[in-house]
Amino acid sequence: MTDERPGPSRDTWPIAVCMHGFSALNAGGASVHDAPAEAWDGMFAQLAGLGFSAVELADNFIRPADLEPSRRDELQAIARAHGVRxxxxxxxxxxxxxxxxxxxxxxxxxxxxxxAAELGLTVFSTGLHQPFTAAQQAALWFWTAQGPVDPADADTRRLAVSRLRELGRHAADAGLPMSLEMYEDTYFGTAESAVSMIEDIGLANVGLNPDIANLIRLHRPIEDWRELHAKTLPYANYWHVKNYARDEAADGTWFTSTPTTLELGLINYREVVAQAIDLGFRGAFLLEQYGGDSLGVCATNQDYLRSLLPAAGE
Known part of the structure; x- marks a missing residue:
């Protein structure tokens, strides 16, 4: 997953934005996936206006696999017209x-x-997290309620490895890296388990999306964020970045977290981005944010993140 080649510079490093800042349904209840070209055009105009040059297509908004070829072409043309990759x-x-x-x-x-290959995308990202439970759907913040848990039995884990290896080989044939997102209560829910999964899959194009923020927001005891990054960054090939302010009682009787900017949260991204680059990380970043003006916070985070990256020639 690490790469000893010189990386892109501060101005050219690929940084995409998530689609959380848009509603997946319009006022009439229609899906963004099925929206007319005019609606897509408005979305990409907003992204360009905020200074974003790349976007991740999250499939709860737009499902590339379920678009007719003509609509894929339309989506690509609209994005390019606004200078968004x-x-x-x-x-x-x-x-x-x-x-x-x-x-x-x-x-x-x-x-x-x-x-993804037909659209010329450069990363296929997925994970083992499952649909929200009823409790998660009802919660103010979904991570404060218990979600599905991957079973502890060895047969299910072997099945996960086998199926993810199958996808990884397909991605490799299509010329794509595959990145697997860290997420609580899945086989990618701890540093040790996530690394073990990547090693068992055993493909050069399959790496980790070390989205440690998914773990530090939990209202429960957590692994130290420095140790999580130290163990997983050597396997990283794509990176969802966001941050949370976190507080907890020393006796473990309560925990709380709330979304904030990359700069202000618990994770010190100045530290871990430098660590990742030293380890050879050359993958793209994806800016995520929940709550409030998601796109606005991501725009702020993009400026901060670029300031952490090496300038041309460094």
């Missing part, structure tokens, strides 16, 4: 070991890889 696709909450839907989700992921 379709950088990556993220398949989320469609685990290949989800009970009753694993095989269906696997087939969908294969179709997404094909669509």
């Amino acid at each position: 379709l950088l990556s696709v993220h398949v989320q909450r469609k685990s290949v070991i989800e009970p009753g839907r694993g095989e269906q989700n696997l087939a969908y992921a294969h179709r997404t890889i094909d669509a």
Whole structure:
């Protein structure tokens, strides 16, 4: 996952923005996925206006695998007209070991890889997180309620490794890296387990998305963020970045967290970005934010993140 070649510079390093700042449904209840070209045009105009030059297609907004070829062409043309690159696709909450839907989700992921290659995307990203539980849907912040938990039995873990290796080989054939997102209560929910999964999959194009912020926001005891990064960054090939302010009682009786900027949260990104680059990380970043003006915070975070990256010639 690490790369000894010189990396891009501060001004050229690929940094994409998430789509969380848009509603997945319009006022009439229609999906963004099915929206007319005018609606897509308005979205990309906003992104360009905020200074973003790349976007991750999250499949809860737009599913490249389920777009007709003409609509894929339309999406690409609209993005290019605004100077925004379709950088990556993220398949989320469609685990290949989800009970009753694993095989269906696997087939969908294969179709997404094909669509990503046709669109010229540069990263296929996914993970093992599953759809929200009713409690998560009802919570103010979904991470404060218990979600699905990957089973501890060895057979299910072997199935996860086998199916993810199958996707990784397909991605490699399509010329794409595959990145697997760290997420609580999955086989990518701790540093040790995530690294073990990557090593067992055993493909050069398959690495980690070390989204440690998914873990530090939990209202429970957590691993130290420095140790999490130290163990996982050597395997990173794509990186969702966000941050949370966190507080907790010394006796473990309460925990709290809230979204904030990259600069102000618990994780010191100045420290871990430098560490990642020293380790050879050359992958793209993806800016995420929940709550408030998501796009506005991501714009602030982009400026901060670029300030942490090496200038040309350094």
